Amino acid sequence: MKSGPPAPKAAFHPRTAAHREKGLGRLRLRDSVAMAVGGMIGGGIFSVLGVTVALAGHLAVGSFIIGGAIAMVTAHSFAALSARAGRSGGLFVYLHNAGFPRTGSYISWLLMFGYLIALAVYGFTFGHYAAHAFGLPGAFANGFAALILLVFLGINLRGVGASALSEDLVVLIKVAVLALISAIGFAHFSPERLAPLDDKGPASVIVASASIFVAYEGFELLSYDYDDLLKPRRTLPRALYLSVAIVTLVYVTVTIGSQMLVSDGIIVAQKEVAFAAAGQAALGTAGYWIASLGALLAAGSAINATLFSTARQMHEIALAHELPAAFEKTRSGLPVTALVFLAVFGAAFAMLPDITALLTFGSAVFLAVFGTTNLLAARVLPGFWPRLVSGTGFLACLGALIVLMILHDQATLLLIGASLTSVSVLRLAFVRHRKHNAKAGGA
Structure with a gap:
């Protein structure tokens, strides 16, 4: 196996940075799950609920189940590749180790662009919820989106201590908000509200699941902090599987609960x-x-x-x-250029x-990146069943990408x-x- 690029030394999540700074030791399973769940729900259901229902109708919940299944298989590939590498680094390092440095370099560019779009989604969500909450016209949403990105740019420029917000509290609040409203929706459960189930047609479920897959982005960041996990070979796969399962359950219950409450x-x-x-x-007004x-807090933390x-x-x-x-x-010690670049262009896309x-x-970007992860795992992992699972994940990501290209609107x-x-x-x-x-330097 090739040595690849140097293992990253930075902490890639505010919680990891806080643990290092305060000398709290390595991240336990609970910490890791909170990181992954927080990352996925950050923009997740608050951003995609309306789009999913618009595309899939009464079968919107099926789109989240399909997305969760693809994410779960991809989690298997990330866990196996991280254990194989035995260090932090993510897909960039995995591809270099496997002898695909050019692919790793291109994927790193694509992945950074994907995170830039994710920032725009979070900014868009914050801006529109803020404008709507204060009864302001939609034009103000752009201002709020840019403002929140600039606020967190300033926070991050102040250093690790300033940006290492309490992830436990943030995750707890947003999950509690989602659970409360979903529970009230389930208390009014009526099958008639979802009749007929296929009001948009079965194909619409596939289109919706591909279109909103970005809602599952976030769990893969754990692979970048592999070295900071307690017993990483055991903790990482458990954290990945648990977090994807929890988030899928949250998305399913919120979708059904919301459809029970409003048309x-x-x-x-x-x-x-x-x-x-x-x-x-x-x-009512309190709700x-x-x-x-909950949406503002989730988008801000994301x-x-x-x-x-x-x-x-x-x-x-x-x-x-x-x-x-x-x-x-x-x-x-702060990556100022990268922070400014992300905040400015994230605001522009928002x-x-x-x-x-x-x-x-x-979703297209992360389906491509996760598909590459699954394909790599299918090629390099030992054993028939691990390769079969990862190969299935690759085909699922590829199929979802093809669906986007064939069935989505031309402007998008x-x-x-x-x-x-x-x-x-x-x-x-x-x-x-x-x-x-x-060449100039060599000359």
Whole structure:
């Protein structure tokens, strides 16, 4: 096995950084699950509920089950590849170790762009919930989106201590909010509200599951902090499987509960703030504010964690000479260039007028990255069954990508195609520039 690039030394999550700074020791199973659950729910159901119901109708819950199944298989591949590597690093390191450095470099660019879109989704969610909560026109949503990204940029620029927010409390509050409103919805359960089940057609479930897959992004960050886990070979797979199972259950219960409280028509009409409508139906004005507060808190914590982790990933990849040298620069140990880049461009993408395009684009990126992870695991893991599971995950990701390309609206596909082409062109230009400098230096 090739040695690959140096193992990352940075902490890739605020909780990990806090543990290091306070000398609390390695992350236990409970800590790891909270990190992964918090990462997925951060933008998750608050962002995608309305879009999922709009695409899949009464069978929206099936879309979350399919997405959860793909995420679970991918979790298996991440766990197995992390154990094989025996260190932190994620897919970038796995591909280098397996002898695919060029693929690893390109995927790292694609993954960073995926996290940039995820930031935009979280900013979009925060902005629209904030504007709606204060009764302001939709134009104010863009201002709130940009403002929250700039606020967390400032927090992260203050250092590890400032950005290491209490993840336990944040996760507890947002799960409690989701559980409360879902429980009230289930108390009013009526099968007639979901009749007929296939009101949008069976194919719509597949389209929806592919379109909102970005809601399951976040669990893979645990692989970057592998070295900080207590008994990582045991803790990582358990944390990954538990977190994906918990989040899938949360998404399923919230979807059904919301559909029991309000009609699909209302959820679709208010898709940017659909959960607030469910909260109002459950508990009146108090429920509306509880749901809105949960969404704002979830989006804010997701922005913080994504800025923190992605900036450090960009810095480490730049040190391996796979990103422009500007991202190598730090100030007081902080990856300032990467943080500013992510916040500014995340805010720019958050200005898109419809969240469907953002979700679809983000889902396409993570389906491609997770598909690559599963394909690599299917090629390098020992044993028939592990390879079969990972191979199934690859085919599922590939199938979902094909569904997006064939069945989604042309405007969204053009955005995806233009963005992916831009990433490829920029990557090619960077490689040529690097080779030119190397030849000039040799001369």
